[in-house]
Amino acid sequence: MTMKKVFERPACLKDKPFRYCPGCSHGVLHRIVAECIDKLDIRDRTIGIAPVGCAVFAYDYFDIDMVEVPHGRPPAIATGMKRSRPDTIVFCYQGDGDLAAIGTAEIVHAAARGENLTVIFVNNANYGMTGGQMAPTTLAGQKTTTTPAGRDPQLAGNPLRVSEMLATLEGPVYIERVSLDSPKNVITAKRAIMKAFLNQVDRRGFSFVEALSLCPTDWGMTSLQAAEWVRNSMIKHYPLGVYKDTGRGSGVTDQEDKDTA
Ligand SMILES: Cc1ncc(C[n+]2csc(CCOP(=O)(O)OP(=O)(O)O)c2C)c(N)n1
Numbered sequence: 346m347t348m349k350k351v352f353e354r355p356a357c358l359k360d361k362p363f364r365y366c367p368g369c370s371h372g373v374l375h376r377i378v379a380e381c382i383d384k385l386d387i388r389d390r391t392i393g394i395a396p397v398g399c400a401v402f403a404y405d406y407f408d409i410d411m412v413e414v415p416h417g418r419p420p421a422i423a424t425g426m427k428r429s430r431p432d433t434i435v436f437c438y439q440g441d442g443d444l445a446a447i448g449t450a451e452i453v454h455a456a457a458r459g460e461n462l463t464v465i466f467v468n469n470a471n472y473g474m475t476g477g478q479m480a481p482t483t484l485a486g487q488k489t490t491t492t493p494a495g496r497d498p499q500l501a502g503n504p505l506r507v508s509e510m511l512a513t514l515e516g517p518v519y520i521e522r523v524s525l526d527s528p529k530n531v532i533t534a535k536r537a538i539m540k541a542f543l544n545q546v547d548r549r550g551f552s553f554v555e556a557l558s559l560c561p562t563d564w565g566m567t568s569l570q571a572a573e574w575v576r577n578s579m580i581k582h583y584p585l586g587v588y589k590d591t592g593r594g595s596g597v598t599d600q601e602d603k604d605t606a
Pocket residue numbers: 396397398399400415416439440441442443444447467469471472473474475480
């Protein structure tokens with residue numbers, strides 16, 4: 346009997362095991378990003394920017410051109426790369442420490458300028474790599490290693506809602522918040538990431554997908570408890586949905602552009 350292959354590794358992921366903790370969302374997110382790049386057939390002209398954070402080794406997993414940049418700076422570096430080589434597809438993959446703390450200025454200004462980029466924002470409500478410290482996205486009352494009694498907004502401020510904040514700017518064309526807590530939500534997340542890449546291929550401008558992500562290790566939970574916590578606590582503060590969508594542009598792709606040139 347011949348066996349039919351029904352599930353395989355995306356071509357643009359290397360044949361390497363992820364070194365993420367069990368139940369971590371980074372692996373799932375890498376996979377759906379890779380599937381979108383394969384599907385759009387843009388692998389040979391895509392450049393990914395690996396963050397400083399647990400996904401620092403993203404360049405070791407994606408079989409595409411990747412660069413590693415200083416903490417928080419992906420949107421600035423991406424701007425330079427994309428402007429000098431507009432035919433490339435550039436995506437930033439950033440955690441909440443990277444994007445919403447040290448890199449707040451870079452993301453706000455890249456969005457305000459409407460750079461033709463795809464940004465994937467991994468919101469796991471803490472600094473994962475360095476041991477679970479409070480991030481700007483940590484919920485009020487959430488215990489972290491730097492807020493052992495729970496985040497006190499009087500003392501440590503209120504959590505930033507980055508998607509809502511960026512949606513007030515004129516620059517972005519598409520902003521959506523998704524969650525990686527369930528298979529159904531992962532499918533929705535993939536659709537959003539696909540759209541964020543397609544917008545760039547169509548030269549439409551700045552697209553941003555925030556993914557609520559599980560960090561069971563630093564939350565001190567099992568994977569199932571972590572998924573429950575995303576559903577019962579994170580989504581309440583960070584509602585899922587489309588925050589901005591200016592609709593499709595011309596629909597002219599780079600290739601069609603070249604064909605008609
Ligand atoms: C300029 C600079 N400041 C601080 C650090 C230390 N550092 C490394 S990773 C990190 C936070 C990572 O958290 P996040 O971006 O949320 O990603 P995660 O690990 O949760 O995926 C920090 C503060 C650094 N590497 N470089």
